[in-house]
Amino acid sequence: MTSPPRREFAGQTLGRFVAESSWADIGPDLRHEAKRALLNYVGGALGVSGSRVVDAASRVVAPFSGPQTTTVIGRPERLDLMAASFVNAIAANLLDYDDTHPNTVGHPTAPVAPPLFALAEQRGLSGAALLHAFILGFEVECRLGNAVQPDHYNRGWHITATCGVFGSAAACAKLLGLSAEQTWTALGLAASQSASIIENLTTEAKNVGVGNAARNGLLAALLAREGFSAAPAAIEGPFGWARVSGQEPMMEEIVGGLGERWELPKNTYKPYPSGIVFHAIIDAALELRSRLNLTAADIAAVTVRGDQLMLDRGERPIDSERDARVSIHHSAALGLAVGKAGVREHTAPVVFDPQIMALRGKVRAELADMPPWSASVTVETVDGRTETATVEHARGSPKAPMSDADLEAKFRDNAALGGSADKADARIAGIWAMEETADLAPLLRSMGA
Amino acid sequence: MTSPPRREFAGQTLGRFVAESSWADIGPDLRHEAKRALLNYVGGALGVSGSRVVDAASRVVAPFSGPQTTTVIGRPERLDLMAASFVNAIAANLLDYDDTHPNTVGHPTAPVAPPLFALAEQRGLSGAALLHAFILGFEVECRLGNAVQPDHYNRGWHITATCGVFGSAAACAKLLGLSAEQTWTALGLAASQSASIIENLTTEAKNVGVGNAARNGLLAALLAREGFSAAPAAIEGPFGWARVSGQEPMMEEIVGGLGERWELPKNTYKPYPSGIVFHAIIDAALELRSRLNLTAADIAAVTVRGDQLMLDRGERPIDSERDARVSIHHSAALGLAVGKAGVREHTAPVVFDPQIMALRGKVRAELADMPPWSASVTVETVDGRTETATVEHARGSPKAPMSDADLEAKFRDNAALGGSADKADARIAGIWAMEETADLAPLLRSMGA
Numbered sequence: 001m002t003s004p005p006r007r008e009f010a011g012q013t014l015g016r017f018v019a020e021s022s023w024a025d026i027g028p029d030l031r032h033e034a035k036r037a038l039l040n041y042v043g044g045a046l047g048v049s050g051s052r053v054v055d056a057a058s059r060v061v062a063p064f065s066g067p068q069t070t071t072v073i074g075r076p077e078r079l080d081l082m083a084a085s086f087v088n089a090i091a092a093n094l095l096d097y098d099d100t101h102p103n104t105v106g107h108p109t110a111p112v113a114p115p116l117f118a119l120a121e122q123r124g125l126s127g128a129a130l131l132h133a134f135i136l137g138f139e140v141e142c143r144l145g146n147a148v149q150p151d152h153y154n155r156g157w158h159i160t161a162t163c164g165v166f167g168s169a170a171a172c173a174k175l176l177g178l179s180a181e182q183t184w185t186a187l188g189l190a191a192s193q194s195a196s197i198i199e200n201l202t203t204e205a206k207n208v209g210v211g212n213a214a215r216n217g218l219l220a221a222l223l224a225r226e227g228f229s230a231a232p233a234a235i236e237g238p239f240g241w242a243r244v245s246g247q248e249p250m251m252e253e254i255v256g257g258l259g260e261r262w263e264l265p266k267n268t269y270k271p272y273p274s275g276i277v278f279h280a281i282i283d284a285a286l287e288l289r290s291r292l293n294l295t296a297a298d299i300a301a302v303t304v305r306g307d308q309l310m311l312d313r314g315e316r317p318i319d320s321e322r323d324a325r326v327s328i329h330h331s332a333a334l335g336l337a338v339g340k341a342g343v344r345e346h347t348a349p350v351v352f353d354p355q356i357m358a359l360r361g362k363v364r365a366e367l368a369d370m371p372p373w374s375a376s377v378t379v380e381t382v383d384g385r386t387e388t389a390t391v392e393h394a395r396g397s398p399k400a401p402m403s404d405a406d407l408e409a410k411f412r413d414n415a416a417l418g419g420s421a422d423k424a425d426a427r428i429a430g431i432w433a434m435e436e437t438a439d440l441a442p443l444l445r446s447m448g449a
Numbered sequence: 450m451t452s453p454p455r456r457e458f459a460g461q462t463l464g465r466f467v468a469e470s471s472w473a474d475i476g477p478d479l480r481h482e483a484k485r486a487l488l489n490y491v492g493g494a495l496g497v498s499g500s501r502v503v504d505a506a507s508r509v510v511a512p513f514s515g516p517q518t519t520t521v522i523g524r525p526e527r528l529d530l531m532a533a534s535f536v537n538a539i540a541a542n543l544l545d546y547d548d549t550h551p552n553t554v555g556h557p558t559a560p561v562a563p564p565l566f567a568l569a570e571q572r573g574l575s576g577a578a579l580l581h582a583f584i585l586g587f588e589v590e591c592r593l594g595n596a597v598q599p600d601h602y603n604r605g606w607h608i609t610a611t612c613g614v615f616g617s618a619a620a621c622a623k624l625l626g627l628s629a630e631q632t633w634t635a636l637g638l639a640a641s642q643s644a645s646i647i648e649n650l651t652t653e654a655k656n657v658g659v660g661n662a663a664r665n666g667l668l669a670a671l672l673a674r675e676g677f678s679a680a681p682a683a684i685e686g687p688f689g690w691a692r693v694s695g696q697e698p699m700m701e702e703i704v705g706g707l708g709e710r711w712e713l714p715k716n717t718y719k720p721y722p723s724g725i726v727f728h729a730i731i732d733a734a735l736e737l738r739s740r741l742n743l744t745a746a747d748i749a750a751v752t753v754r755g756d757q758l759m760l761d762r763g764e765r766p767i768d769s770e771r772d773a774r775v776s777i778h779h780s781a782a783l784g785l786a787v788g789k790a791g792v793r794e795h796t797a798p799v800v801f802d803p804q805i806m807a808l809r810g811k812v813r814a815e816l817a818d819m820p821p822w823s824a825s826v827t828v829e830t831v832d833g834r835t836e837t838a839t840v841e842h843a844r845g846s847p848k849a850p851m852s853d854a855d856l857e858a859k860f861r862d863n864a865a866l867g868g869s870a871d872k873a874d875a876r877i878a879g880i881w882a883m884e885e886t887a888d889l890a891p892l893l894r895s896m897g898a
Contacts, residue, residue, distance in 0.1 A: 056675040060668070064515045064531040082513040156688035158641075192607075192654040193661060195644035198688035205641040205679035208672060212642060216661070219509070223657060226505040230654035239605035239647035246695055 009232045013255045015184025018136045018170050033264045034131045039431045040269045041109045044098045045091035047414030049074025054091045070118040074418045076449040081118035082215045088114035089214035090207045097273035104145035111164025111213035112137040112171050119175050121444035127434030137171025142263035147253040155246050161196035161209035168217020188230025189220035191241040271396045272341040277310050278331040279394035280375035285335020287389040288379050296337035296355050303378040304328050305368035324351040329360040342413045458681045462704045464633025467585045467619050482713045483580045488880045489718045490558045493547045494540035496863030498523025503540045519567040523867045525898040530567035531664045537563035538663035539656045546722035553594035560613025560662035561586040561620050568624050570893035576883030586620025591712035596702040604695050610645030610658035617666020637679025638669035640690040720845045721790040726759050727780040728843035729824035734784020736838040737828050745786035745804050750829040753777050754817035773800040778809040791862045
C-alpha cells in the first residue's frame, strides 16, 4: 500500500488498503483459510435451510425482491441480491454454529459472504475475485471489532452485526471495483447503518441484525458507487461510530500493519453447535466413551470439572433446545452416550430422549482450578471402573484447530440435516476449487435446493 | 386503554396502547394536525422529486424492488413498498424542510408516513385508518425521543432516524392490524435496527439513515406478523436500546399519560428551507421590505441582531447551497431584496446571483441580549432612512404556527419547484379530504409524476 497522506482518517486508510490490495498480495495460507471459512459458511446455512426462522425470513422478504438472481442456500426459491443476502446471513448464523473470531467473539463470515456470493452469481465473477473481497471484508470488520472490544460487546452491542456491516461494505466495494474514495464512503455509509443490541440476543431480532448487516453493507457499496457521500471521519470522529457507540477506539488496531498482519488466520470453527465453553466437556466425554467402549447403560455417575464461567453458564434446567446448547449436563451426556454432538443431537428428539434425560441426571458439575474453556470428565461405571479424561484445548479452539477433514465432516453432517447429503461431496469439491474457478455462477447456483 | 399488568416493560405498554387505540379516541384537532403534517410531507417530497439525491436513491433500490405497488412522490417510476418507503422518506427530509418536533428537534413524519402511504395504496385502505396509524406512530417515536433528549442527540445519534424506526414500526403495526404482543415485538425488532450518527449529518449518509428508518420499521412489523420474536425489554432493559445508546431513559416520558397527552399538536412546520434559528431574520427582513417598499438598490447597510447561537451558526462564507441555508447574511438578503425565501431562493442561481452576493456583503451581525430564535434587523437606505423590525416568534415556531393557508401556499411553492403546479390544488384537496376517503389508492396513485 502507498504511504498514507498526513491526517488521513481511519476509514480513508482502510478504503485505500481495500481498493489498492491486489490478489498477488494474498498468500496461499490466507487463500486457503478463506475457503475453509466459506466451506463452514455454506454448511451452516445448509443445515438450517428448512428451519422455521429461515422459512419466515424468506417469506417476509420475498415480496420485496426484484429479479431472482440469487440462490438461497439449500432452498428452492431464488431472490434478488439484497433479499438473498438477508436470508443467507440469518441462516449462516442461526445456531451460532458459524465461525468465531476469538478476540472479538464475533461471527465474521455470516454478514460478509452472502452479498459476495450474490454479486458473484449475478455477474459470473471468478473465485479469486470473491476470495480476495472476502479476505478484505473479514479484515476490516475484525479490525474495527478489535478496536472496540471487549467494551463494545460488554456495553450491549451485538458485534457480529455492528461490525459486520462494515465488513460487508468493504467486501462488496472490492468486488464491485470501487475506488479508494468510494470504498471509504461505503464504510461511512455503513457507519450510519450499524445496529443491533444484546438485549435481543436470545431472540430472533438478533438474526435480523445479522441479516441487515449483510444487506446494508451491500447497499452502502451500491450507494457509494452512485455518488452518495459520507463523512471521512465516520468511524473515529467526535460523533463517529466508535464514540457514539460509547468509546474511544484503539486506532492502531484499525490501521496498524495493514497487509502485514491478518485476522483471518485467527478464525476458529466450532465442531459442535453449542457454547464454546462446553466443547472441552464433549471432547473429554467422547474420549472416555471410546476408551471404555461406553453405552448409556454402563454409566453410574459422571463428574464434570471446570472453571466458574463454565458453571455459571452451564448449570441449568433444560426446557428447550436453546438450554441444551449451553448445558454442562447435556454436553457430557452426548459425548458419553451418543458419541456425537452435532445439530441433530441438540434438537428436541435427542434433548428430550428419556435415556439422555436420565443420563443428564447422573452428571454433577464441580468447580476446579482449570484454565478457561478446558474441562475434565470423570465417569464411574456400573461395573465399578472410574476413569477421567481432561481436555485443555478443545477441538476447534485456536490451539487445536479443526482440520480440513474435520470441516468436511461437519459440512456433510450439516448437509445431511438439511436433506442434501447426496450433493455434499460436489459442493465441498467446488468450494476447495474456487480459486481456479473463472465463473462461480454454476457452483453458486448449485447451492440451492 | 386497559390498566397495565404489573412489571410491564415500556415496549409492552406502547404495544398495548397502539393495538387497543380506537379511531373514536382520536379527537378532531389531532385528526386535523395529522392532515397538516401529511400535507407538509407530500409537498416537501414533491419539491425535491427531481433532485440528484432522490434520483440516485431510486436508481440504487429499483433493481431490488419487487412488484411495483407503490407511488414514488412526484416521480414516474413505481417501486415496491420497501423501496418506495426508502426513497420517499429521503425526499421528505432531504432539505430539512419537513416538520420539526420542538422538544427533540427531530423530523417525525419522514420516517413514518412513507410506509403507511405504501400499505394504504397497496391495500386500498381508508384515510381514517392511515391517519390513525400515523398519529400513533408519531406518538411512539416522539415519546421515545422525549425520553432520551437532549442527550441522545448531543451524544451523536441522529434522532430522526434512531427514533423514526420505532415510529414506523408502531404505525405499520397498527395499519396491519397487529396484536398488542406483535406490536411490542415490532418495537423490539426496531430496537435492533436503530442507527444513524451525527458525524454523517452533513452528508448523504444522513438521508440513508432516514430512508432506512422508514423501511426497517415496516420490516419490523412484517417480521413480527410472521412470528419473529424480540425481547420485551428491548427499549429500557440493561442492554436495551436506550442504555446501549448511552443513557437512562426517562420512563415517564414514554408511558405517562398515554391517550391523554399527545405529541402531534406540538409539531411545527417550516416556512423556509433553512435553519430554524434564521427564520426570525427572514421574517423581520420581509417586514422591512414591505414597510419601506425596498429593492436591493435602496439598501446601504444592514445590521442583524441575535443571540450567540445564531452568530455561532450563521456567520460563515457561502460556498454552497448548504451554506446559504444556515447563513445570517443570506437570510437577511432574501427577505429584503427578494421578498421570498423558499427552496428556489436557496439554490445556486439565487445564492450566487451577483446582486444577492453584493447585498450579503452589506449585512453585519451583532450579538444582542435576545431570546433564542428571535432576531432584529435594521436597514439603512441609500436615501438616509433607518428602520428596524424585531421578530420574537418567527412564523412556524410554536407560538406562531403556520396556518392551513400557509401550509397550502408552501405546498404550491414546492409543487411548482417539482414541476407539478397544475396538480397542486387537487392534491391539497385530496389530503384535506382523507378522513372521509374510503379507499386511498386513487389519491395516493395520483401523487406520482
